Amino acid sequence: MFVQPENWSKLSATEKREARFASWMSTEGRPFASPDAESEYKLRAQRIKDVIDLKKPDRVPITPFVGGYFAKFGGITPYDVMYDYEKYTVAWHKFNEEFKPDFLVFSGAFNPGKVFDILGYQVYRWPGGSLSKNVDFQCLEVEYMLADEYDDFIADPESFYMRTYMPRAFSALQGFGMLPTFFASMELPMAPALMIPAGLPPVQQSLKAFMEAGLAALEYAEASGKADGYLQATYGMPALPGGFTKAPFDYIGDTIRGTRGIMLDMFRQPAKVIAAVERLVPIATKLGVQTATMNNNPFVFIPLHKGADGFMSDADFRKFYWPTYKAVLEGLIAEGLVPWNLVEGGYNSRLAVIAEDHPPAGASYWNFDQTDMTAAKKYFGDWAAIAGNVPSSLLHTGTPEDVATYVKGLIDTAGKDGGYALATGAVLDHTTAENLHAMFTTGKEYGVY
Amino acid sequence: MSQELIDAITEMREEDVVAITNQLLDEGVAPTDILMACKQAMDVIGKRFEEGDAFIPELILAGEMMTSVTDILKPRMAEESTSDKLGKIVIGTVQGDIHDIAKDIVAFMLDLNGFDVTDLGVDVPPEKFVETVQDTGATIVGLSGFLTLAFDPMKDTVAAFKAAGLDDVKIMIGGGQIDENIRQYTGANAYGRDAMAAVDLAKSWV
Numbered sequence: 333m334f335v336q337p338e339n340w341s342k343l344s345a346t347e348k349r350e351a352r353f354a355s356w357m358s359t360e361g362r363p364f365a366s367p368d369a370e371s372e373y374k375l376r377a378q379r380i381k382d383v384i385d386l387k388k389p390d391r392v393p394i395t396p397f398v399g400g401y402f403a404k405f406g407g408i409t410p411y412d413v414m415y416d417y418e419k420y421t422v423a424w425h426k427f428n429e430e431f432k433p434d435f436l437v438f439s440g441a442f443n444p445g446k447v448f449d450i451l452g453y454q455v456y457r458w459p460g461g462s463l464s465k466n467v468d469f470q471c472l473e474v475e476y477m478l479a480d481e482y483d484d485f486i487a488d489p490e491s492f493y494m495r496t497y498m499p500r501a502f503s504a505l506q507g508f509g510m511l512p513t514f515f516a517s518m519e520l521p522m523a524p525a526l527m528i529p530a531g532l533p534p535v536q537q538s539l540k541a542f543m544e545a546g547l548a549a550l551e552y553a554e555a556s557g558k559a560d561g562y563l564q565a566t567y568g569m570p571a572l573p574g575g576f577t578k579a580p581f582d583y584i585g586d587t588i589r590g591t592r593g594i595m596l597d598m599f600r601q602p603a604k605v606i607a608a609v610e611r612l613v614p615i616a617t618k619l620g621v622q623t624a625t626m627n628n629n630p631f632v633f634i635p636l637h638k639g640a641d642g643f644m645s646d647a648d649f650r651k652f653y654w655p656t657y658k659a660v661l662e663g664l665i666a667e668g669l670v671p672w673n674l675v676e677g678g679y680n681s682r683l684a685v686i687a688e689d690h691p692p693a694g695a696s697y698w699n700f701d702q703t704d705m706t707a708a709k710k711y712f713g714d715w716a717a718i719a720g721n722v723p724s725s726l727l728h729t730g731t732p733e734d735v736a737t738y739v740k741g742l743i744d745t746a747g748k749d750g751g752y753a754l755a756t757g758a759v760l761d762h763t764t765a766e767n768l769h770a771m772f773t774t775g776k777e778y779g780v781y
Numbered sequence: 782m783s784q785e786l787i788d789a790i791t792e793m794r795e796e797d798v799v800a801i802t803n804q805l806l807d808e809g810v811a812p813t814d815i816l817m818a819c820k821q822a823m824d825v826i827g828k829r830f831e832e833g834d835a836f837i838p839e840l841i842l843a844g845e846m847m848t849s850v851t852d853i854l855k856p857r858m859a860e861e862s863t864s865d866k867l868g869k870i871v872i873g874t875v876q877g878d879i880h881d882i883a884k885d886i887v888a889f890m891l892d893l894n895g896f897d898v899t900d901l902g903v904d905v906p907p908e909k910f911v912e913t914v915q916d917t918g919a920t921i922v923g924l925s926g927f928l929t930l931a932f933d934p935m936k937d938t939v940a941a942f943k944a945a946g947l948d949d950v951k952i953m954i955g956g957g958q959i960d961e962n963i964r965q966y967t968g969a970n971a972y973g974r975d976a977m978a979a980v981d982l983a984k985s986w987v
């Protein structure tokens with residue numbers, strides 16, 4: 333937990349960011365197995381901070397976004413990752429001990445199947461749920477909010493989520509739809525009215541499931557914290573990123589209306605889409621601030637989806653996507669946080685759009701997938717840290733020599749004069765150990781400034 | 782008047798498209814002529830897509846508009862003969878992957894461009910692709926996959942066609958992480974970046 337100093341509200345964004353970094357980089361109170369591990373921790377944290385500050389670090393930091401590959405390397409299935417925390421821990425340690433990346437980048441593959449089973453989660457399918465044990469979890473796009481429900485959402489997003497979305501997204505939470513407004517608790521004679529629905533069997537069942545899921549989530553948090561804590565203490569690998577949120581358009585487009593739904597809405601009810609994404613700005617910002625603060629980490633993970641090249645015109649990107657996304661970025665940066673954007677797909681036509689109206693300098697990180705990195709450096713280099721772009725196809729099918737050549741090219745162009753971190757373009761699910769070694773070794777040797 | 786329909790479609794005026802279609806029918810215009818106008822409009826949208834002037838939202842709305850028009854025309858038209866089709870295609874998302882949005886757009890564009898498309902849906906095992914090609918006599922197969930986990934099932938599916946002796950069947954692959962490296966890896970005949978690329982490939986193969 334990051335504890336804000338008393339004068340927090342008087343600090344500038346830069347001062348807040350420095351305070352958050354200082355707290356994250358401090359080794360005081362963190363257990364380390366050896367003085368070496370402690371100095372490695374400081375060195376690595378400084379390395380990524382230099383990149384954010386658009387300076388030259390001692391060498392290019394290595395920050396791959398590790399997905400299911402660690403499980404394959406450790407000989408366990410995607411099912412094991414979600415259901416067997418001991419197996420998960422052994423495989424996660426084996427991967428990090430073998431490849432020694434600079435950071436423990438939040439493993440998107442590790443999620444608690446038990447929590448989803450208890451709640452009857454509908455939005456995803458996962459191994460051991462309705463997918464084979466050998467397949468990673470995947471999203472199922474359905475209209476969890478119907479086309480004519482925008483007004484309800486805009487009027488009160490939290491209430492819509494609790495009473496309408498949750499019963500649709502979690503089959504065990506049907507009773508949430510019967511929860512009354514909490515304003516009913518205003519005076520003694522009215523307060524009992526609030527409690528009556530809580531006594532009804534569907535609400536009781538849902539609350540029971542909710543509490544069970546809470547205990548299962550705690551078990552998972554403990555297991556994951558222990559697994560990362562060991563690696564941090566033994567090898568000095570800091571964990572990244574700390575918080576999470578999403579671009580408002582993606583909130584609606586990914587798991588509320590779905591791609592097809594929101595894209596038709598852009599033609600049929602554009603004003604509602606814009607009102608909804610605007611309504612989400614303070615909510616998305618607050619989520620990022622709270623989660624990062626809780627984890628004492630200056631970084632906020634933001635996976636970007638529906639704004640990629642081809643998903644809409646630049647004109648629509650300026651109209652529907654960028655204004656509210658930019659507002660979230662600015663809100664996070666004002667609170668001293670560093671948005672860690674995972675820019676999936678290509679962002680080639682968006683680079684210029686963002687650069688001409690960019691958020692404050694030296695305060696954001698952009699991990700690109702299929703974006704031209706020379707162009708990314710040109711448009712972003714003087715105001716934002718960039719990362720990524722080692723292609724998943726190359727890691728899966730290329731030779732170690734191919735990978736080394738590609739990484740050298742990235743360091744020469746994107747890494748020129750600092751401000752770059754070496755990472756995969758997409759989440760790392762499939763590769764060979766030889767190719768991954770080639771990527772990391774080249775980064776560690778050729779990436780020295 | 783048909784030009785009005787074409788303009789309404791290419792300008793994404795969904796409600797006008799339905800109104801104009803009904804008006805044309807009332808005026809005695811033949812359903813086949815209305816379909817021809819739709820086809821011309823879709824050619825314009827397809828060309829814009831290829832040139833980077835139209836995007837996925839436009840393709841999705843165009844799909845909706847085409848469905849509305851064909852729903853109106855269907856009761857008035859005789860069943861279209863499959864002999865008029867350019868060729869038969871079997872399409873699906875490969876085993877283990879449950880994404881369908883991009884695959885649906887490709888299937889729609891192929892259908893619109895005169896192909897007889899059998900869509901097997903998502904999470905399709907290799908043997909299902911092979912069986913369907915054997916049953917339908919299709920000469921082209923389209924394999925879709927959004928995630929990197931699709932690489933190996935695509936490779937397995939291509940291998941299943943070879944194993945079944947169906948060497949002449951042309952196989953195209955597509956999806957978010959698909960490129961020339963993956964085409965070589967899977968042994969597919971070609972890959973395409975988007976729905977129009979799939980149409981161009983299919984036309985070059987018949």
